[in-house]
Amino acid sequence: MSRVHDVAVVGGGLLGAAIAWGLARLGQKVIVLDEGDVARRASRANFALVWVQGKGLGLPPYARWSVEASRQWPTLAEALREQTGLDVHYQRPGGFHICLSEAELDARRQLIEQMYAQGAPNDYGLEMVDRSELEKALPEIGPDVVGASYSPHDGHVNSLRTFRAFHAGLRDFGADYRASHDVDRIEPQPGGGFVLHTSGGRIEAAKVVLAAGNGNERLAPQVGLFAPMMPTRGQIIVTERVKPFLHYPLGTLRQTDEGTVMIGDSKEEILDDRETRVPVTTVMADRARRTFPLLNRLNVVRTWSGIRVMTRDGFPIYDQSASAPGAFVACCHSGVTLASMHALELAPRIRDGGLGGPPSSFSARRFADAPETLLNADAAV
Amino acid sequence: MTPMFSHIPADQRPTLEIFVDGQSVQARRGDTVAAALLASGLDVRRDSAVSGVPRLPYCMMGVCFECLVTINGVGNRQGCLIPVEPGMQVEIQRGKRELGK
Numbered sequence: 001m002s003r004v005h006d007v008a009v010v011g012g013g014l015l016g017a018a019i020a021w022g023l024a025r026l027g028q029k030v031i032v033l034d035e036g037d038v039a040r041r042a043s044r045a046n047f048a049l050v051w052v053q054g055k056g057l058g059l060p061p062y063a064r065w066s067v068e069a070s071r072q073w074p075t076l077a078e079a080l081r082e083q084t085g086l087d088v089h090y091q092r093p094g095g096f097h098i099c100l101s102e103a104e105l106d107a108r109r110q111l112i113e114q115m116y117a118q119g120a121p122n123d124y125g126l127e128m129v130d131r132s133e134l135e136k137a138l139p140e141i142g143p144d145v146v147g148a149s150y151s152p153h154d155g156h157v158n159s160l161r162t163f164r165a166f167h168a169g170l171r172d173f174g175a176d177y178r179a180s181h182d183v184d185r186i187e188p189q190p191g192g193g194f195v196l197h198t199s200g201g202r203i204e205a206a207k208v209v210l211a212a213g214n215g216n217e218r219l220a221p222q223v224g225l226f227a228p229m230m231p232t233r234g235q236i237i238v239t240e241r242v243k244p245f246l247h248y249p250l251g252t253l254r255q256t257d258e259g260t261v262m263i264g265d266s267k268e269e270i271l272d273d274r275e276t277r278v279p280v281t282t283v284m285a286d287r288a289r290r291t292f293p294l295l296n297r298l299n300v301v302r303t304w305s306g307i308r309v310m311t312r313d314g315f316p317i318y319d320q321s322a323s324a325p326g327a328f329v330a331c332c333h334s335g336v337t338l339a340s341m342h343a344l345e346l347a348p349r350i351r352d353g354g355l356g357g358p359p360s361s362f363s364a365r366r367f368a369d370a371p372e373t374l375l376n377a378d379a380a381v
Numbered sequence: 382m383t384p385m386f387s388h389i390p391a392d393q394r395p396t397l398e399i400f401v402d403g404q405s406v407q408a409r410r411g412d413t414v415a416a417a418l419l420a421s422g423l424d425v426r427r428d429s430a431v432s433g434v435p436r437l438p439y440c441m442m443g444v445c446f447e448c449l450v451t452i453n454g455v456g457n458r459q460g461c462l463i464p465v466e467p468g469m470q471v472e473i474q475r476g477k478r479e480l481g482k
Contacts, residue, residue, distance in 0.1 A: 140480065240457055241430045245480045259430065259477045294480045299457060 005031045005176070007350065008196055008205035010183045010219060013043040014159070014335040015309075015342060016211030017166035022347025024173035025079075031176040031205060033183050033198055040273055042213060042335060045306020047236060047264045048159035048256070049249055050090065050337045053097060053126050053151035057114055059315045061361035064121040065341060068358070070153040072340035077157070080165040083172055088162040089257040095154025096134070097251040098291050100144050108149050125152040137248055142293040148250075156249040158257050159336045166343075178203075183212070186222045188324035194223070207326040209350060213309040216317075216331045224323035224373030226364040227331050228312040233270050235280050235305045237263040237288070239298040246292075253288055261295065263288045267308075276303045309333055312367065318346065318359040323373040328355065329364075384422035399469040401425065408465040415441060415448040415460035418471070430477040450474055456482040 009020040012034030024030045052070050056063030070092060077090040099105040105128075112126055120126070129150050134141060170177055181200035186208060188194055196203040208223065210216045216227035241259030252264050266280045281303055289296045309331060311317050316332035328350055332338055349355050355375075364370050394409040401423055408417035415438035418425040426435035427449060438448035441461045448460035453470050456478035460471075 241477045243477045243479050292480075297455065297482075298478075298480075 005029050005203070005205040007031070007207045007209060008033060008194065008203055009209045009211055010186075010196070011211035011213060011215070012167070012177065012179070013039075013041055013211070013213060014046075014163055014166070014339055015043075015213070015330060015332065016209070017043075017163065017170065018335070018339040018342035019209055019211055019330060019347050019350065020175060021166045021169050021173070022343035023351055024170055024175040025343075026348060026351050028351055029176075030170070030173075031178065031203060032170065033181040033196065033200075033203060034177065034179050035182050036180040040214075040307045042306055042309050043163050044160065045234070045236070045273070045304060046159050046336055047234075047254075047262060048156055048336055049095070049251070049254065050092070050155045050157055051095065051249075051251070051334070052153035052337070053095065053149060053251075054111060054115070055334070055337075056315075057111065057118070058313075059361075060119050060121075061358065062315050063115065063124070065316070065358055065361075066334070066337060067121045067124065067153050068345075069334075069338050069341045070155065072344055073155070073157070076340040076343055080162070080169060084165045084168040086161055086165040086168065087158075088165055089158040090155065091157070091249075091257075092153070092155030093248050094150060094152040095156075095249045095251065096129070096138070096148040096150050098141075098148050098253075099146050100287065100290055102146060105147050108147075112149060126150070138246070140245060140292050140294055142290055144290040154249060156254050156256075157336060162336070162339065166339075183219060186219060186327075188223055188327065192326065194324070194327065207328070207350065207353075210327070210329040211331070213331065214307065216329055220329050221371070223327035224321040224371065225319055225327060225329040226367065226370045226374060227317055227329055228364070228367060228369075229331070230310050230312045231271055232308045232310055233266075233268045233273065233305050234264060234308055235266045235268075235276050235284065235303060237281055237284055237300055238302045239263075239295070240301050242298065245294075250291070252284070253291060260301070261288075261298065271307055273305050273307050276305050309335065315366075316362045317364045318355055318362045319364050320355050320375045321373060322375040326353070384420065386416075386419040387422075388420055397465060397467045399465050399467075399471060401471045402473055410465070412465050413441070413461050414450060414452060414458075414463050414465055414469070414471060417465050418448075418450070418460060425473055427474045428476045430474075433476060449478075451478075451482055454482055 006028040181198040185197040217229040220227040239261040246255040321327040450460040451472035452458045
């Protein structure tokens with residue numbers, strides 16, 4: 001059977017585009033099978049933090065993976081700029097998680113202690129800062145702010161431009177991008193390789209990478225993989241543009257390179273992304289104006305909601321199939337933060353055929369109900 | 382230089398004083414801020430918040446947002462929708478609104 005494509009990447013969001021870009025950059029013949037414009041796309045709804053602090057409690061390798069992602073982001077941003085001319089405005093001034101009460105401060109302090117107790121990455125640098133120290137970095141904070149945690153690895157980026165840059169780069173590398181190719185069925189072939197049945201026709205490829213976000217849950221079992229997902233809805237508020245006043249991203253509030261102020265981050269079980277709910281945005285806005293009372297005067301220009309890609313335990317899943325060799329799955333919540341790792345670290349391993357090294361810490365074998373068909377990547381290397 | 386816009390001679394409405402970047406301007410009662418600015422003869426161009434290029438009021442009916450101006454210390458007001466009031470302090474906006482304004 002002749003195969004035009006080395007790899008079919010299922011999903012053209014930030015995660016799929018990052019992996020596909022990384023593969024195409026290595027000379028692989030890549031086809032990206034994407035949904036249409038109405039896809040529920042976290043890549044267009046996200047908050048655009050490149051965020052490290054607090055991630056990985058319960059799975060230390062995730063904290064290390066996130067720190068490394070932050071370290072690799074400048075390399076990714078520079079590569080995208082060089083290739084496409086697009087500046088994705090990656091900035092890493094360090095970030096704060098603001099606490100608005102003593103109880104929040106205690107909870108944060110406790111989280112940090114736990115992070116260090118389980119074994120934090122080298123140069124983790126996560127620390128609590130008191131109000132007087134915080135005022136030096138954020139002179140506009142209001143009286144309700146009692147303190148914050150700070151990580152030097154935290155930053156933010158223009159995620160929409162990053163998304164565009166990956167796709168511009170894919171085109172430049174000669175990758176085949178197919179919109180409206182919803183993948184229905186994937187058939188591993190007896191002699192190796194895969195046939196993918198899509199709404200746009202039949203596609204053949206030697207390898208397949210599932211990067212379909214929450215859709216991975218349905219596709220993974222077709223190739224012996226496992227992706228238990230638990231999506232949530234988040235809402236975002238955006239204000240009109242103002243002159244730069246906030247030089248650090250906060251966990252729930254940041255000023256974009258274009259001057260707008262974005263306010264997040266809510267969590268609901270509802271999975272309808274066509275509506276926003278005022279009871280939720282009210283709380284978000286109230287916390288924002290307690291953090292910076294001057295925000296009170298700004299006009300809100302838009303609110304939206306989006307569906308988070310979220311695995312059942314919140315940690316990434318990277319796996320390869322033992323029963324269908326050449327099938328990989330990648331899903332995680334942090335498609336923006338981890339874009340550097342997906343493009344620069346994961347893609348070369350997929351090309352080489354094995355997910356050894358750091359990604360092998362994120363196998364879905366950690367779930368009690370995982371199937372036997374997940375390759376033990378440690379053993380494979 | 383003759384202003385591009387001026388009040389017609391038949392306009393008998395009483396005048397009132399507003400201030401544009403601190404400078405006294407005679408407006409007519411019922412003028413919008415944008416109309417008063419255009420009739421003032423001053424250079425009332427703002428700088429766009431996006432590209433920094435100079436802009437003037439355009440649609441005069443609340444749609445295009447080209448007339449954004451700081452009024453009595455509040456930025457990004459639509460000058461074409463707000464009637465002048467005696468003593469009003471108008472500032473031509475330079476680029477983006479400021480957080481405290």
